[in-house]
Amino acid sequence: MTSRKRVFELLRTINVAACQCPAHGFRGNIQVTNSTPExxxxxxxxxxxxxxxxxxxxxxxxxxxxxxxxxxxxxxxxxxxxxxxxxxxxxxxxxxxxxxxxxxxxxxxxxxxxxxxxxxxxxxxxxxxxxxxxxxxxxxxxxxxxxxxxxxxxxxxxxxxxxxxxxxxxxxxxxxxxxxxxxxxxxxxxxxxxxxxxxxxxxxxxxxxxxxxxxxxxxxxxxTLTVPRNVAIYSGFDIFCHALESFTAIPYTERGPAPANPALRPVYQGSNPISDVWSRFCLQALAKYFTRSVNNADDLEARSSMHLAATMAGVGIGNAGVHLCHGLAYPIAGNVKKFVPDDYGKDPIIPHGLSVVVTAPAVFRFTAQSDPDKHLEAANLLGTDTTGRKQNDAGRILSDTILSYMDKMGIGDGLSSLGYSIQDIPELVKGALPQHRLLKLTPLQQSEEDLYKLLEDSITIY
The missing domain is CATH 3.40.50.1970 (Rossmann fold)
Known part of the structure; x- marks a missing residue:
């Protein structure tokens, strides 16, 4: 892999003018400095x-x-x-x-x-x-x-x-x-x-x-009025995990190293006060409209609100980023065997929203210790009464909240319902390890053994 110093040397040598489109870029040439905070x-x-x-x-x-x-x-x-x-x-x-x-x-x-x-x-x-x-x-x-x-x-x-x-x-x-x-x-x-x-x-x-x-x-x-039931369910869980992961991602001040030039700041920067606003908005919208939007395709208010929530979640993830649920989801979807959900044709496929939510209960039990208050707040925004609940219970409370939504929407019993078993976990871990961009945004560092345990805990979830 090219060293950071070498990248900067190449940038100085090339000094290519950036895109001047007001939607995409900035004016001027990329300049860099050797002085970079940790x-x-x-x-x-x-x-x-x-x-x-x-x-x-x-x-x-x-x-x-x-x-x-x-x-x-x-x-x-x-x-x-x-x-x-x-x-x-x-x-x-x-x-x-x-x-x-x-x-x-x-x-x-x-x-x-x-x-x-x-x-x-x-x-x-x-x-x-x-x-x-x-x-x-x-x-x-x-x-x-x-x-x-x-x-x-x-x-x-x-x-x-x-x-x-x-x-x-x-x-x-x-x-x-x-x-x-x-x-x-x-x-x-x-x-x-x-x-x-x-x-x-x-x-x-x-x-x-x-x-x-x-x-x-x-x-x-x-x-959105023509979106089939299962598509509405799995898309909704994509919003669900976008909001939860952005909200609990590593704080932007803990992500590093800082870029030598602002043009090099990554797309995914960690949780921050502005992205948190969008995450909270989405979690509240999910609590109010998710079930309605699935159970009644003609509920224009519910489907309109979920459509707007998806965009707001995009603003959040587009700047804060997502972490472990998505990092684990990528090999789960990529190694699909015979799973064919209704409303998705005849070929084996694990829809994205399903692949991300299936490990969410285990993931947020794991990450809760990084910021128990934020995990409790997320559970509260999703409709769980957290009054007087202890910080030590934050992971279990948020996990149980997620499971209640999954059960209500008819999500199967974990990875086993998608055709996976304990024997498949090494291959899934192998596919998750290259997802550096996502794993580094997780609020807790994780080992290969941690990834194995999260997947093991997701084989069955109820």
Missing amino acids: KDYAFEIKCSTVRYGLGVTKEVGLDLVNLAAKNVCVMTDPNVVSLKPTKAVLDSLTKYGINYKVFDEVRVEPTDSSFKAAILFAKMGNFDSFVAVGGGSVMDTCKAANLYSCDPEADFLDYVNQPIGKGKQVTVPLKPLIAIPTTSGTGSETTGMSIFDYEKIKAKTGIANAALRPLLALIDPLH
Whole structure:
């Protein structure tokens, strides 16, 4: 792995001008210093522009006119392409005379292979802007297609997070990307994250850079009314874990080292007072609307509130980050055997929200000692009366709160319900260990044995 000093020397040598797009970058050249404090001392909040409202999708054509777009790539998946959200987008583009081409082969839970197919389409199309219509898989795929089409000579692993890839900084200007989420979970419409299954290691990894953030997110609650029950459940648990993990992540002042230049501060910076506001908002929304949104697809108030919560969780995770639930989830999803949930087609798949929540009871029992008061507060925000409860019980209380939601939503009995057994744990640990970016945001350091124990405790959970 390239040393930190060598990275700085290369930056001085290259001195490449950064993207000057007001949505993505800053003006000037990257300068660095040899003097770096051991811990960070600052955090910053970056976010896509968010526009929220019933029917707001109809404005996308005018947004593209305002951007002087001439050749637009619309990305979606084989399911969403035939639904009302895509029709609304294409009707708006047609109304305002926008030339476009549709890529509808995005894979749910994308892989490096499916990313490469989308990247090739983007390169061949020579597009000047992008529109992503769908869930997190579509938005993450579109971000990658935008990036690599703007840097056509880059090797695929150049921008992928270390240690799997090279973690190269994004210095090329990207094209405008408008994200229109149709599910309520990932928050990808506001983040600089692009996640995929790396088939070689059977685990998820991704690209993390502020430049990937969409220019604009159109949050249209009307799109949520057609979301099937299980998709609503698993997407909701994605919000659930985003909020809990961001809220309990290592404080930004404990993350280190501080960057030698603010341009090099990572996307995931640790919990901070502003991201905590969004996490609290999401936890309160979950307590009030999660069950309603699942049990009644026509409950517009509940589904609208969950849609907004997903975006707010995205603001939180996009700056604070997530930790152990996600770090363990990546190999859980990547090593899927025969599990095929309702509403997700016929191929084996462990939806992202399910893969993250299945270890959450064990994870928060483990992390509670880092900040018992915050763990108790999280349980209280989710509806548990914590009056007079002891700090020593914080982990058990939050764990029991999570289990009550999982039981109410019909989540199976831990990893065993997904086809895993004790014998699979070494392979799952092997897939979790490279997730440095996530493991380091956990408020407690963990050993390989700790990861093994967390997975063992998640084989059965009730």
